[in-house]
Structure formats: structure tokens, C-alpha cells
Amino acid sequence: MHKHRAHPLLHFIITLIITLTILFLLCAGTFIVYELNRMDRDTAGDSHPSSLNSFQDTGDGIEWGLDRIAPVHSRKVINILLIGQDRREGQESQMRSDSMILCSVQKKTGTIRLTSLMRDMFLPVYGGKYGPLNLTYYAGGMDLLDKTIQQDFGVSVDANMEVDFFRFIALIDRLGGLDLELTQEEADWLNGTTGDYWQSEWNADAGISNAGWNLHAGWNSMTAEQVTDYCRLRVVGKSDWERTERQRTVIMEILRKVRLQSPMDQIRFIHSAMPLIRTDLGIGTLFRLGMAALFHRFDTFENNRIPAADAYRSANIYSSDYGNLTLLIPDLPKNAETLQNSIYG
Numbered sequence: 001m002h003k004h005r006a007h008p009l010l011h012f013i014i015t016l017i018i019t020l021t022i023l024f025l026l027c028a029g030t031f032i033v034y035e036l037n038r039m040d041r042d043t044a045g046d047s048h049p050s051s052l053n054s055f056q057d058t059g060d061g062i063e064w065g066l067d068r069i070a071p072v073h074s075r076k077v078i079n080i081l082l083i084g085q086d087r088r089e090g091q092e093s094q095m096r097s098d099s100m101i102l103c104s105v106q107k108k109t110g111t112i113r114l115t116s117l118m119r120d121m122f123l124p125v126y127g128g129k130y131g132p133l134n135l136t137y138y139a140g141g142m143d144l145l146d147k148t149i150q151q152d153f154g155v156s157v158d159a160n161m162e163v164d165f166f167r168f169i170a171l172i173d174r175l176g177g178l179d180l181e182l183t184q185e186e187a188d189w190l191n192g193t194t195g196d197y198w199q200s201e202w203n204a205d206a207g208i209s210n211a212g213w214n215l216h217a218g219w220n221s222m223t224a225e226q227v228t229d230y231c232r233l234r235v236v237g238k239s240d241w242e243r244t245e246r247q248r249t250v251i252m253e254i255l256r257k258v259r260l261q262s263p264m265d266q267i268r269f270i271h272s273a274m275p276l277i278r279t280d281l282g283i284g285t286l287f288r289l290g291m292a293a294l295f296h297r298f299d300t301f302e303n304n305r306i307p308a309a310d311a312y313r314s315a316n317i318y319s320s321d322y323g324n325l326t327l328l329i330p331d332l333p334k335n336a337e338t339l340q341n342s343i344y345g
Contacts, residue, residue, distance in 0.1 A: 038271075040278040047094070051139045052129040054321035059122070059130035064152075065333040066124065071154040072340045078105040078288055079155065079343070080281075081146065082251065083137065083162035084231070097137035097145065097162075099231070099247055102155070104343045107292040113343060114251055115304040116244035117149070122317055122327035126151050132327055142280055153306070153336045155343060159281040165206050165228060167276040172224035174272045178253045180227065184217040185236045190229050191215055202232065244305055252301045259299065306330070308338045 084099030100117040119134035126147035129139075137145045146157040163171060172178065188194055192210040203210060208225045215226065222230065231250055234243040258266060292298075307330040317327045 038274040039281070040275065041280075047140050047144075049139050051135060051321070052125055052131045054319040055122075055131045055317070056129065058317050058319070059124060062329065064124055065331075066151065068333040069152070069154045069336045071150060071156065072344055073156050074344050075288075076106065076108045077343055078107065078285060078292070079103070079158050080105070080285075081142075081149070081157045081160045083142070083145075083160060084168065084247070085137065085162060085164050086134075087164040087166075094141060095138055095164075096134040098134050099244075100133065100137075100145075101244075101248060101251060102149075102157070102343075103251070105289060105292060105298070106343075106345075107288075109300070110292075110298050111300045111302060112255065112298050113302045113304060114248045115306060115339065115342065116248060117306050118240065118244065118328055120240065120325075120327050121307060121312075121330050122315070123148070123152050123330060123332065132325070152330075152332050153339050155336075155339055159285045160279060161281065162278040163276060168231075169206075169208075169224045169228050171273055171276050172227050172254075174269060174276075175224075175254065175257060177221060177223050178227050178250065178257065179219055180222050180230060180249065180253065181219050182215060182217060182230075183236075186230070186233060187215040187217055187220075189233055189236050190226060194235075196235055198235070199229070203229070241305070245303070248303050255301075256299070302342075304339070304342050306339055307335050311335045311338065 080103045082099075082101040082103055083097045085095050086098040087095040096119075098119050100119065102115040102117060104113040104115065106113065117133060119132065121133045122130065123133060125131050125136050125139070126144060127140075131139065133145075133148070136148050142160040142162070146160065150156050182190070189196060189199065190210065191213045192199065199210075206228070208229065210225075210229065213226065215222070220226075227250060231247050232243070233246060234240050236242070258269060261269065307328055311331040311334040312328045314326055315329050316324050318324055
């Protein structure tokens with residue numbers, strides 16, 4: 001019986017391919033670690049746990065149903081919480097999280113699901129207190145916010161990525177703006193023709209001037225400042241409900257625009273964007289995202305919002321610091337089931 005030896009040339013080619021592959025992975029890994037280290041790692045921020053004290057005892061009489069919420073986790077899904085915090089010029093490094101979007105990367109289907117968590121949900125905060133969800137971030141940063149989401153909805157957060165208004169403007173500017181479709185009402189508000197006091201006040205704080213803006217109904221090529229104003233718009237349509245929809249639209253357009261860039265442009269954007277993002281993203285989660293990207297284009301987006309339309313009630317909640325507030329009381333078991341089903345199927 002004759003044994004066949006591999007041809008020396010074939011052996012050399014196989015060895016060369018393996019060596020080049022290892023070198024490529026080492027270079028890619030070095031680049032990833034380098035860029036990861038350029039991100040803002042000040043995730044502790046300025047925590048204010050006492051800020052929840054003004055809501056103490058206000059949730060004791062509510063049947064929350066936490067004992068009926070079972071935590072769910074799957075290696076096939078990566079949950080990244082995108083946080084937009086309401087920090088103005090001269091304020092502390094950690095304010096309220098007025099935008100919270102759970103970006104769920106579904107590795108099996110190549111789908112990205114964006115779920116807005118309404119900022120005005122009043123719920124049990126991890127550790128035994130109560131408060132609006134956006135105040136939870138101010139009280140204890142990413143860690144307290146993540147633990148509260150896991151406690152109240154049974155969904156774990158793998159990593160957080162946070163920007164304030166100023167960093168968001170810089171981020172969109174590095175991307176060259178976005179193309180967005182506006183209604184006539186939205187265009188009028190952004191152009192400043194409605195005389196909205198709150199828009200003028202905030203634009204002054206953020207250093208934005210809408211003088212000369214000539215946006216119109218339909219598709220517009222919008223600057224970073226215009227996109228930021230669009231994300232904050234809540235006086236046209238159904239208040240904060242439609243504002244969260246606008247925010248998800250912007251996230252989808254950012255992801256689409258980056259995906260359509262050339263590899264070199266993607267690298268340039270990533271390099272310029274990294275210092276603008278505060279995160280606790282680890283190399284393990286980043287590796288899982290990278291491996292998923294090898295097999296999927298991730299060009300399918302789905303949208304959701306919590307609380308679900310039939311799973312909350314409005315109520316006046318008194319706070320010694322903020323007075324009477326109209327907040328959303330979610331049916332936690334029902335919303336947990338809705339969120340888990342939409343993310344994990």
C-alpha cells in the first residue's frame with residue numbers, strides 16, 4: 001500500500017496561507033485593542049444616589065410583580081445600551097439619560113432590533129428605591145441603570161455606549177451629516193419658524209444657531225446640528241413617543257451610512273469617533289460583535305418601544321425635589337415578556 005506525500009509546493013502554500021491569516025488576525029486584534037483603549041473609560045461618572053431619595057416610599061403601594069419576571073440570556077444576542085445624556089455646558093460629567101435605546105444584535109438572523117426605553121417610566125430601582133428611569137443613570141451611572149433594567153425586565157445589558165449632546169454633534173459631523181426625511185411640521189420647527197421657547201433656550205445652551213436653516217418637507221441633507229435638534233424634537237406629534245421614534249431613525253441611518261462606506265473610510269470614522277464615546281465595552285463583547293459581522297451584513301432593522309402601548313398607565317407622582325410629575329407606571333411582567341420575546345424570539 002503506497003502512502004502519498006503532499007507536494008512540497010502545496011505544503012508551502014498551505015503554510016503561507018496559515019501564517020498570513022495568523023498575521024492578519026494579530027494585526028486586526030492589535031488595531032481593535034488600540035481603538036478600544038482610545039474610548040472614554042470614565043464610566044463611573046458623578047453618581048448621585050441621594051437623588052432618588054425624593055421619591056422614597058412613592059412606589060411602595062404599587063404591585064410591581066418582580067417575582068414573576070424571569071431573567072433571559074442568550075449567547076446568540078448581544079445587547080448594547082445606547083445612552084444619550086442631558087449634559088449642558090458647565091454641568092457635571094453625568095446627568096440624566098434622556099435617551100436610552102437597547103440595540104440588540106441578533107447573531108443568528110443578522111437583525112438589529114432597536115428598543116427605546118421611555119425615560120419617564122417610574123419603576124423600582126435596583127437596591128430598593130424608586131424613580132424615573134432617566135434619573136437612575138444620574139443616581140448610579142451605567143452599572144445602576146443596567147442592574148435596574150435586568151431587575152425590571154429580565155434582560156441583561158452586555159455593554160453601554162454613551163454620548164452627550166456635544167459629543168453627538170461631533171460624532172455626526174465626522175460622519176458628514178445624515179439624509180433624513182421630514183414632515184412639513186418638523187421642518188418648520190427645526191427652521192425656528194414656530195417660535196418655540198424651549199428650542200431657542202436649548203439651542204443657546206448647546207451653541208447651535210438655526211439662523212438660515214431652510215429645511216423642507218421630504219428628504220434633506222442635514223448637518224450635525226440639525227440632526228441633533230431633530231433628535232430632541234418632542235413638540236410635534238405625540239411628544240416623547242414620537243421623539244424616541246426619531247432617535248431610532250437616526251441610529252438606523254448612522255449604521256446604514258457607516259456600512260456603505262469603503263473599508264478605509266470606516267477605519268477613519270472609527271478612529272475619529274472612538275474618543276467621543278464613553279463605554280464599558282470589553283474585548284470579549286467586541287470580539288463577539290466582530291465574529292457576527294463576518295457572517296451577516298446586518299442591514300435588517302426592527303423597532304420597538306417599552307412600555308408597550310397596552311402595558312402602562314399614567315400617574316401623578318410626587319417628589320420633594322421635583323414636585324408633581326406625570327410619569328408612566330409600566331406593567332413590568334407584561335413589558336418584560338414583550339421585550340424578551342422581541343429580542344430573543
